[in-house]
Amino acid sequence: MQTTQYEMEVGSVRANDVLFHYIAMGRGRLLLCLHGFPDHALSFRHQLRFFSALGYRVVAPFMRGYAPTQLAEDATFYTADLAHDVVELLRSFGATRATLLGHDWGAHAAYGAAVLAPEMFDRIVTLAVPYGPGLRKALVTSSEQQKRSWYLFFFLTRFAETALAYDDYALVEQLWSDWSPGWTPPPSEMAAIRATFALPGVASAALSYYRHALGTTVSLGKHAELQRRIGIEPIRVPCFYLHGDQDGCIGHSVASDMQELFPNGFGHRLVRGVGHFLHLERPDEVNAMIATCLAGDG
Template sequence: MTPYRQAYIEANGIRLHVAEQGEGPLVLLCHGFPETSHAWRHQLAALSRAGFRAVAPDLRGYGSSECPPATGQYTTLDVVGDLVALLDVLGERDAVVVGNDWGATIAWQAAQLRPDRFRAVAAFGVPMMGRAPMAPSRLFPQNDHTRFYTHYFSEPGLAEAELEREVATTLRKIYFSASGDVGAREASTPNPFGLVRRDGGLLDALIDPPAMPAWLAPTDLNKFVEAFNISGFRGGLNYYRNLDRNWELQSAFEGLLVEVPALYLVGERDTGLAMPGMHEIIAGMPRIVPKLAGSRIVPRAGHWLQQEAPDFVNSALIEFLRDL
């Protein structure tokens, strides 16, 4: 039985399911793909004990939150709008926004665009990046035999058919293969955030472990499985289907800095660190995030940072929050 409270909130014209625990200054927690608010179970409890009000929504399209029908309703601006509306409904003037994976992208953009509502940001895995020189559909590789996973995700219905065939297997493979439990990352390491063969699917090269790592108990895995059996994967995949549209919209705030205090954490074995240029992007973040408190690498952890290394994350996050 989960200690956090659960509720449904009408915000920005859609119904959001939220998990909440604690009282005090608000901390808003944004999950990634394929996760839900339950990914923040350790942080909800720790932040509550530390004197904060922690709220984690199932982002639009996920879990028990509403899944808008149109693909175009999943831009980063749509989700930032949800967060702003959520603050209003919660009766809060501002919040610290925290995110992992896609949630990190959302958190960075929320802090960049609305520093009046998001007074600080903590991001895990995905660093703050400037606008790419070209649209992602042109930037990411593909050829006659393979394509970058974002191209695979962008074809309507294709990834859904594969990922929804057996949700438990899908999540086991993705969670394990992107975790630090795979070991040190090498070029030959199966990577769910890499190339997909045109005659196959995302899951083909991923490991289906005989048992899940200790950081993901069977009861917790079952909660994720239940959530995606409800929502399917279309909502989460629609975030990827708006990558080019996000790039177009980003032109309106080209050159805008993230002016609020910020913290960045990344797992030592995060799959994203293997992407070309990622270390340089992380090193260059102070140019666009001038109040960056630090970039810290979490030993032996992978992509699901707040689940894999909750003690490290909680300690770093609470220290950051108390220093604000």
């Protein structure tokens, strides 16, 4: 194992008409870490340290809409937009090929990018959110998943912004507690995440991810053809998928039919005793699993 330690960098780069701010560590092959909701790039701090020591250039951008990343006021938040963000980020970093690590909405972004440009990725590693029709089916047929996913429907309402902001974004902390039961993040780290949501435009943008995904509008955005393909089309990039068995956001059974959608390789690990934020709850174990996969042994 390479043990060289790097200082954490901060920087910005323009990609897909968005000025992305990012944190990064290391030198070598690009490993792009994509965060989800309600979160920010700093939640990949354990992965930045671990994989930079293994010889990767690890970059975690603040995703579209998450300050300090900046975008136009009329920006949209379809999964296809996220896919183009990822592909253009690679090009802006001067990479022609990379590995993706995506959690929650970052997993959606990774799937979308792999549909859009499979030749640019040697592998995708996704956490906590599966690919394919399983979740949509569960939202129709499973009362248990419907209860877990109450927030999806709540976020479509007119008063979601007010409720999200109430009591200094207490709902953000409550979602973390519900989704990773039995685990309490350090107070300083949760305070930093709540502070991210208090920045101008972040809460509205975060809700827009769900409104674009679940709204009743007939529009699919400027990348409508790609948007129709994502979630249905098989992905030609090998995937390694991890899910916590205590996940309070998405039940792990929802991922049971993923394998057939990855004809070039699929690995799955159910991580015992952890919830939705498994890469933070058990970073050493999760990082070791991912490293074994990336080395070709898992």
